[in-house]
Amino acid sequence: xxxxxxxxxxxxxxxxxxxxxxxxxxxxxxxxxxxxxxxxxxxxxxxxxxxxxxxxxxxxxxxxxxxxxxxxxxxxxxxxxxxxxxxxxxxxxxxxxxxxxxxxxxxxxxxxxxxxxxxxxxxxxxxxxxxxxxxxxxxxxxxxxxxxxxxxxxxxxxxxxxxxxxxxxxxxxxxxxxxxxxxxxxxxxxxxxxxxxxxxxxxxxxxxxxxxxxxxxxxxxxxxxxxxxxxxxxxxxxxxxxxxxxxxxxxxxxxxxxxxxxxxxxxxxxxxxxxxxxxxxxxxxxxxxxxxxxxxxxxxxxxxxxxxxxxxxxxxxxxxxxxxxxxxxxxxxxxxxxxxxxxxxxxx
Amino acid sequence: xxxxxxxxxxxxxxxxxxxxxxxxxxxxxxxxxxxxxxxxxxxxxxxxxxxxxxxxxxxxxxxxxxxxxxxxxxxxxxxxxxxxxxxxxxxxxxxxxxxxxxxxxxxxxxxxxxxxxxxxxxxxxxxxxxxxxxxxxxxxxxxxxxxxxxxxxxxxxxxxxxxxxxxxxxxxxxxxxxxxxxxxxxxxxxxxxxxxxxxxxxxxxxxxxxxxxxxxxxxxxxxxxxxxxxxxxxxxxxxxxxxxxxxxxxxxxxxxxxxxxxxxxxxxxxxxxxxxxxxxxxxxxxxxxxxxxxxxxxxxxxxxxxxxxxxxxxxxxxxxxxxxxxxxxxxxxxxxxxxxxxxxxxxxxxxxxxxxxxxxxxxxxxxxxxxxxxxxxxxxxxxxxxxxxxxxxxxxxxxxxxxxxxxxxxxxxxxxxxxxxxxxxxxxxxx
Numbered sequence: 001x002x003x004x005x006x007x008x009x010x011x012x013x014x015x016x017x018x019x020x021x022x023x024x025x026x027x028x029x030x031x032x033x034x035x036x037x038x039x040x041x042x043x044x045x046x047x048x049x050x051x052x053x054x055x056x057x058x059x060x061x062x063x064x065x066x067x068x069x070x071x072x073x074x075x076x077x078x079x080x081x082x083x084x085x086x087x088x089x090x091x092x093x094x095x096x097x098x099x100x101x102x103x104x105x106x107x108x109x110x111x112x113x114x115x116x117x118x119x120x121x122x123x124x125x126x127x128x129x130x131x132x133x134x135x136x137x138x139x140x141x142x143x144x145x146x147x148x149x150x151x152x153x154x155x156x157x158x159x160x161x162x163x164x165x166x167x168x169x170x171x172x173x174x175x176x177x178x179x180x181x182x183x184x185x186x187x188x189x190x191x192x193x194x195x196x197x198x199x200x201x202x203x204x205x206x207x208x209x210x211x212x213x214x215x216x217x218x219x220x221x222x223x224x225x226x227x228x229x230x231x232x233x234x235x236x237x238x239x240x241x242x243x244x245x246x247x248x249x250x251x252x253x254x255x256x257x258x259x260x261x262x263x264x265x266x267x268x269x270x271x272x273x274x275x276x277x278x279x280x281x282x283x284x285x286x287x288x289x290x291x292x293x294x295x296x297x298x299x300x301x302x303x304x305x306x307x308x309x310x311x312x313x314x315x316x317x318x319x320x321x322x323x324x325x326x327x328x329x330x331x332x333x334x335x336x337x338x339x340x341x342x343x344x345x346x347x348x
Numbered sequence: 349x350x351x352x353x354x355x356x357x358x359x360x361x362x363x364x365x366x367x368x369x370x371x372x373x374x375x376x377x378x379x380x381x382x383x384x385x386x387x388x389x390x391x392x393x394x395x396x397x398x399x400x401x402x403x404x405x406x407x408x409x410x411x412x413x414x415x416x417x418x419x420x421x422x423x424x425x426x427x428x429x430x431x432x433x434x435x436x437x438x439x440x441x442x443x444x445x446x447x448x449x450x451x452x453x454x455x456x457x458x459x460x461x462x463x464x465x466x467x468x469x470x471x472x473x474x475x476x477x478x479x480x481x482x483x484x485x486x487x488x489x490x491x492x493x494x495x496x497x498x499x500x501x502x503x504x505x506x507x508x509x510x511x512x513x514x515x516x517x518x519x520x521x522x523x524x525x526x527x528x529x530x531x532x533x534x535x536x537x538x539x540x541x542x543x544x545x546x547x548x549x550x551x552x553x554x555x556x557x558x559x560x561x562x563x564x565x566x567x568x569x570x571x572x573x574x575x576x577x578x579x580x581x582x583x584x585x586x587x588x589x590x591x592x593x594x595x596x597x598x599x600x601x602x603x604x605x606x607x608x609x610x611x612x613x614x615x616x617x618x619x620x621x622x623x624x625x626x627x628x629x630x631x632x633x634x635x636x637x638x639x640x641x642x643x644x645x646x647x648x649x650x651x652x653x654x655x656x657x658x659x660x661x662x663x664x665x666x667x668x669x670x671x672x673x674x675x676x677x678x679x680x681x682x683x684x685x686x687x688x689x690x691x692x693x694x695x696x697x698x699x700x701x702x703x704x705x706x707x708x709x710x711x712x713x714x715x716x717x718x719x720x721x722x723x724x725x726x727x728x729x730x731x732x733x734x735x736x737x738x739x740x741x742x743x744x745x746x747x748x749x750x751x752x753x754x755x756x757x758x759x760x761x762x763x764x765x766x767x768x769x770x771x772x773x774x775x776x777x778x779x
Binding site: 041042043049072074075076078079080081082083086095099100101103105106108109112113115135208247260264265267269292294295297298300301302303304307319321329336 | 399441442443446447448450451479482483484486488490491501502504506510511512515516519520523527530573609687690692708714716719720722723724725726727764777
């Protein structure tokens with residue numbers, strides 16, 4: 001199966017269109033080695049390293065991809081599109097604007113955007129994306145989301161490490177969907193048979209910038225923080241909501257993307273805050289880890305308000321700015337340990 | 349050529365250059381605006397709104413809403429050298445060192461209730477913003493709207509990336525037009541103010557006239573010596589930012605243009621013809637706390653003769669005689685402005701300006717507080733140097749956070765750049 005890659009800041013790219021066009025939608029997450037050297041020639045070091053690592057991977061690996069789409073989410077996507085245009089070799093580079101808001105005007109616009117993207121794909125790849133294919137793609141996508149929802153619930157009751165959860169999500173957003181479904185089914189069998197949630201671990205909600213490498217999940221694990229809920233794009237934002245099926249396929253896709261758990265890149269921010277608050281109120285959450293990768297501005301702006309809101313319901317919260325590095329930041333590790341001590345005191 | 353000991357201290361000397369007499373009248377306009385802003389605060393039937401750059405302020409005037417401009421006020425705080433205290437206040441609330449210094453200056457200015465004369469700003473009836481320049485504009489106003497408990501309207505402006513097709517541009521424009529009409533409804537629901545079509549047409553007419561005048565002034569900057577430098581224009585943009593539809597702004601620009609024309613007729617410039625050695629283009633927002641930097645460049649015989657930043661505020665506005673055409677023009681201007689051109693348009697634009705304005709060198713301000721404007725600067729630098737052989741200095745700084753300005757380092761870099769300019773210019777002249 002041919003691979004079609006995409007870069008979105010959160011979960012903005014309508015991958016169902018690619019599934020319908022019989023290609024594998026591959027979410028670009030950077031290479032495992034954290035490399036950014038090639039991208040550093042074009043993007044200053046004080047701009048989000050995630051985005052630089054995505055460009056780096058694209059410069060190296062674009063020949064494996066049939067095309068690339070960039071879906072607007074934050075400043076990195078629209079401003080860096082032009083840099084990709086100059087330095088990434090590809091036959092097809094496409095930009096799609098995912099609206100900032102969710103009102104009727106935005107909805108109608110996004111329908112036009114998706115139709116335009118379908119036309120561009122059909123024209124370039126000489127294919128026809130039918131309504132049946134779109135409906136099938138939605139079904140496949142929903143099937144995956146349901147499997148992930150079920151797996152996610154097991155995080156609260158079973159011994160499932162942070163990295164295992166991340167690896168499942170990463171596999172899902174990068175592999176052909178016909179491989180993903182049996183993979184998730186087998187993971188489900190495995191996770192169901194696991195031991196109960198370990199008593200020495202603290203269940204936490206993880207929020208903030210997207211985490212693209214398992215290293216940071218490892219770090220949380222090492223200090224006994226277990227991520228049982230989150231609102232990350234390589235996380236709940238991807239699967240918490242199902243694609244509706246009550247209207248035509250394109251409207252359903254639009255309604256889905258405008259109603260998933262919101263990122264800090266969108267307006268207004270209340271739904272994002274509410275999602276976190278609701279999880280904290282309804283689940284057994286011991287604390288919230290709010291983190292941003294350095295220079296991720298949109299999440300940085302939300303952090304102080306989120307902290308105030310959580311403190312108002314007496315939910316322990318820690319906010320961290322992390323570097324993009326393959327080495328564990330000892331300072332952050334120490335702060336997390338102190339946070340765990342606080343959680344221990346609360347427990348007692 | 350090596351700089352001698354006299355030239356080595358030129359960036360730290362005290363010489364300030366004020367070129368145009370008419371520019372000094374800007375203080376009268378600013379005072380008038382500040383007085384109106386204060387009066388508005390005390391009259392409950394008067395309505396005001398915060399607005400960001402890239403949005404047409406004419407819309408507010410047309411709706412009889414008094415515009416308040418937090419970025420403009422942050423510039424004032426920077427120039428008055430009070431911004432650091434305000435920034436540190438915002439950082440004490442949890443806002444990262446890495447986020448926009450304008451935003452933090454505004455948070456500090458509002459919380460500390462500083463005087464409007466040093467960048468203070470009143471609580472508005474609503475705020476209106478857009479993400480066309482940056483995410484920060486949206487996040488900043490979300491935060492402040494929530495803190496002040498006032499309504500917010502956000503324009504979602506799609507980006508014209510390299511290679512955007514004509515049909516996509518039309519789709520984007522239609523999207524914005526719908527949002528502009530939605531904004532009129534929002535304002536009416538929020539304040540009870542309705543759009544006065546006759547009045548807004550007058551505002552647009554005046555605004556178009558103001559832009560025409562600004563462009564004429566810019567045309568004269570092509571002359572050698574240049575009659576106006578950045579030391580003037582960074583203040584002269586005030587009417588374009590906040591008062592584009594007013595007669596008094598037009599009068600100010602007419603006087604400015606008249607004086608510029610007189611300079612040109614006499615062969616006068618901001619520097620004497622024999623003193624004007626290097627004509628520079630400056631990309632980015634200036635370091636407001638270090639305005640004398642632009643004056644002191646003149647000590648090296650260097651003058652900034654073109655800035656996309658100041659040009660952007662006065663980019664061409666069409667003359668319109670009906671609401672539909674006016675809204676159409678507003679939508680177009682929200683989509684495309686030199687300050688946020690995509691990379692390929694930006695490169696073409698720079699190349700054009702460099703030729704037309706006889707530019708010898710380019711200063712690119714890698715502004716820590718404006719990451720979107722810094723994106724693409726490496727490519728821009730390379731293209732200018734490779735294709736045109738024009739030296740480019742890219743330096744990292746900040747617009748209102750003085751902690752980012754390394755005085756000694758800056759001096760060294762500017763001096764080296766002047767040497768490079770000297771060599772480059774002699775080579776080009778020899779050729």
